[in-house]
Amino acid sequence: MFYFIRIPFWLRWIYPNLVWNIPNRPKTIYLTFDDGPHPTETPFVLDQLRQYKAKASFFCIGKNVAAHPDIYQQILKEGHAVGNHTNQHKNGWKTRNDDYLKDFITAAKQIDSTLFRPPYGKIKRSQIRAIQQVNPAVKIIMWTVLSADFDQQVTPEKCLQNVLRHVQEGAIIVFHDSAKAAERMRYALPQVLKTLSNQGYRFETLPA
Numbered sequence: 001m002f003y004f005i006r007i008p009f010w011l012r013w014i015y016p017n018l019v020w021n022i023p024n025r026p027k028t029i030y031l032t033f034d035d036g037p038h039p040t041e042t043p044f045v046l047d048q049l050r051q052y053k054a055k056a057s058f059f060c061i062g063k064n065v066a067a068h069p070d071i072y073q074q075i076l077k078e079g080h081a082v083g084n085h086t087n088q089h090k091n092g093w094k095t096r097n098d099d100y101l102k103d104f105i106t107a108a109k110q111i112d113s114t115l116f117r118p119p120y121g122k123i124k125r126s127q128i129r130a131i132q133q134v135n136p137a138v139k140i141i142m143w144t145v146l147s148a149d150f151d152q153q154v155t156p157e158k159c160l161q162n163v164l165r166h167v168q169e170g171a172i173i174v175f176h177d178s179a180k181a182a183e184r185m186r187y188a189l190p191q192v193l194k195t196l197s198n199q200g201y202r203f204e205t206l207p208a
Contacts, residue, residue, distance in 0.1 A: 001153070005146050006166040017128075021144045022207065025170040029201050031056040031192075032143065034085055034117065036177035037064050037071035044186060045177045046078060052193045054203035056080050058177070059117040059141070062087030062107030072110075081205035083115030083141060084108055092123035101130045108135070114208050117141045141206060144171035149184035156187030163192050172206070 004011070012020045022030055031049075036042040036058055049056055058075050060082055065072045075082060087107040092100055100123075104116070114137045118127075121142055131138055145166045148154045154162075163173055173192075175185050193203070 001151060003146060003148070003151075005148060005162050007142065007144060007146075015142070018140045018142045019172070019206075020142050021168075021172055022170045025204075027169060027201050029167065029196060029203050030170075030172045030206050031175065031203050032059060032083075032117070032141070032172060032206070033057070033175050033177040034059045034119075035064070035089065035181075036060055037068040037075065038177050038179065039068055039071065041177040041179065041182050041185065042068075042071050042075070045175075045189065046074060046080075048189050048193060049080070049203070050078065052197050052203070054193060054197075055205045056203060057083055057115065057141075057206040059083040059085040059115070060107075060111055061085050061089050062103075062110050065107075065110045079205075081113070081115065081208065082111055083113050083117055083206070084111045085117055086119055089119045091120050092118050092127050093120075094122075097124065097126050097130055100124075100127050101134065104131055105134065114138055115141055115206060139206075139208070141172065143174045144168070145173045147173065147175050147184070147188060149181035149188065150176050150178070151184075152180070154184060156184045159184040160188040160191055163188060164195060167196065
């Protein structure tokens with residue numbers, strides 16, 4: 001499995017209209033969590049964030065919102081942002097455009113947000129255009145740093161170092177509130193919050 005921990009400049013250059021970081025935000029970090037809500041992992045994340053008065057953005061799968069509406073409402077109640085992550089976690093590269101758009105729209109009926117993150121970061125230019133036609137205000141959010149908590153070949157310690165070694169002001173960092181990522185996320189997230197808070201960073205929601 002190949003992926004970039006830190007997104008290279010050339011990839012941002014190819015897709016300049018996607019959001020890769022939030023510039024001109026001194027000492028600010030944007031934590032994001034994909035694939036929830038999850039019955040155990042999302043509450044764990046919310047508890048950790050609460051301890052540091054940190055805010056984050058949760059890119060939710062529509063079917064998981066339908067399955068766990070109480071947890072979804074708790075995310076909103078605690079002042080975090082939410083974003084659309086499709087209804088069935090579709091891989092845009094492997095999905096017909098009309099099916100992908102339909103899945104986006106289905107999720108949007110439950111997730112009221114102008115933020116969208118394509119699952120796996122895989123989306124065709126034609127799908128970007130189709131989504132923007134449906135919702136001209138949409139912001140397609142990518143990331144600056146990938147924790148790799150989803151990769152079961154990565155140790156929890158490596159997951160932590162992926163974040164701490166590559167973090168920078170205005171960075172968008174990806175974690176997952178999912179069962180697959182749980183071991184690595186539960187190890188890394190508390191230490192990321194503690195370490196970066198001690199360094200004077202604050203954690204905010206992505207601007208809508």
